[in-house]
Amino acid sequence: MGVRIQDVAARAGVSTATVSRALRNLPNVSGATRRRVLEVAEELDYVVAPVASRLASGRTNSIAVVAPYIGTWFFGEVLTGIERVLHREGLDLLLFAVPDERSQEDFFTRMPLRRRVDAVIILTLGLSADQQDSLRGLGVPIASVGDPLADTFSVGIDNEGAAQTATHHLINLGHTRIAMIGGGSSFAGRFTAPRQRQRGFRQAMADSGLPVPIEYDVDGEYTVRGGSSAMAELLSLPTPPTAVFAQSDEMAAGAMQTMRRMGVRVPDDISIVGFDDHELAEVLDLTTMAQPVAQRGEIAVRAVLQALADGRSQTAPGRELVHTRLVVRSSTAFETAREKR
Amino acid sequence: MGVRIQDVAARAGVSTATVSRALRNLPNVSGATRRRVLEVAEELDYVVAPVASRLASGRTNSIAVVAPYIGTWFFGEVLTGIERVLHREGLDLLLFAVPDERSQEDFFTRMPLRRRVDAVIILTLGLSADQQDSLRGLGVPIASVGDPLADTFSVGIDNEGAAQTATHHLINLGHTRIAMIGGGSSFAGRFTAPRQRQRGFRQAMADSGLPVPIEYDVDGEYTVRGGSSAMAELLSLPTPPTAVFAQSDEMAAGAMQTMRRMGVRVPDDISIVGFDDHELAEVLDLTTMAQPVAQRGEIAVRAVLQALADGRSQTAPGRELVHTRLVVRSSTAFETAREKR
């Protein structure tokens, strides 16, 4: 309970300074002394009081992770990756969620991270200029999983390119009436991936001279349920699409469910491709753009750890793109192989 | 950056003690002084340095959440609930994952929580006697979301009863060949819900005089994929079941997928009921035992907050059971309405 460093020092017959050094494996402690100290520490069941250590050293040994949600597959994966390397390094993980615009605003004006963490990892949040300033004002290394952030390290994927790949896959299969289920305007500002993927989709379509009627671009809110109703909308069109690009596997799953319910066969009647390679995708046999999610978390952590190790107050600015790849399963098929209805 | 309490004190023409009191809304500060202090603090953009405050006060203002996984729907939901109330109270959330037996063992012997948090919330981890001791040795309030823990508050559900309800639902529909997909022996010790649900299932079956052949009790590892292969096993039996109780919606989803792939219709050929009311369940039209997951997190947090507020070093021992209810959707149907094959 209350054994302090001086208790150890007294017992080991050395000064607290030596104990402190021995415990942290600093140089300039003789082997014999170090052994003795460790022995006594063990004996007294001593552990450093982190708060005291933090106050004295100025390092908090904690890093904050700020995410919009934490209950979602994507963020769960990223968090898992982050937690893994963080605790291996003996750092504490402080978790913050800012589920809606208001709480995000609040968070960045109140800035509860001040004087509290050594580094920050931001997950997929689009930040206003003010918010970015506020963040940089912390004076600690920052890394972003998702959007690039001026003067900081970020790890992302080529959303636009990946969306193009997914779309081209459908086009190559002979589809011409291709719809997209994305994240609508409700996400404006807070998230940028939806728009990037939309751009990639449109680009691919345009490159092939294919039209995208406005009603082929629907909002699935990035949820299973949203994907489900988005698909219902698409199916109720006078001319429904023969293929769908869903910006997330969760939305794709919802869409597939709606199709099943409406008696629309996948891929016979409609092909669908998702995004993420969620656990669900394999089981649904969903063709999807895979991305190494947990790895993105790990990479971001490494960036801030490196900055901390180097004593820099900023991560090495730059952007790392992790690889995405098309995983073809059986939710997509040739359009020509299909009976027109 | 480096504005300290004495800077505020100096500027406001009072002592640091008064500033400290004013900022924390302690009594015995005159209205005028308090206003002046707040004004100056605002002006200097002062925020308390948590580490210093912690060292001086002895309170860390942090609580730890220890979970086996964090990327999973269930834990994500619980975490969401916890995070919400915690940050409303201005407390920090420290997250720890112990994904396998070894890391759990490691965690509880090393006990990185020592001197670090004011309270601990344990999520669904079965703890050995030693581990429980080690935990109690922290001397801080503890709450458990899941298993009861001696001398501490826990919030759970009636797993056995809920499993019985789910099973009876199938029995009432006329099914007699009912299988269960659960969490196998790999979870032994670490998780208790699988066994409890198994017990409930068997009890319900026994109550109705129905047999449970050993091959009707399969392991789905509580994952979509596991559920998928578990179902494949069941379907390859000489006499497959006509109904399945899956201990989680994720496993049920996997099972449904396998059935679809094998041309087995739900509920026409086989009925299935899940557990949790995962986001997926609605979309899959899966009958399931719903439980308020995020709420369980909130309740646990409240328990430790209460203990802290009362200055107790222990949560009020006891157990709160939250309500589960059967949500009937269209994955279950009368056995008699079905063609025998």
Added chain:
DNA sequence: GTTTGTAATGTAAGCGTTTGCAGAAAGGGG
């Protein structure tokens, strides 16, 4: 044998708050 350099250790001053105690100010009774 003296000088000099290096490794090991100790001393003590912080780190930035909180808080027990004491003192001052302000009312309230008599």
Added chain:
DNA sequence: CCCCTTTCTGCAAACGCTTACATTACAAAC
């Protein structure tokens, strides 16, 4: 007016470490 409570405020000692700097002990170099 004086004394006694209440408020309010300030002083200064913790809180339990880290670390700059000083000191000591030795051994190598001359």
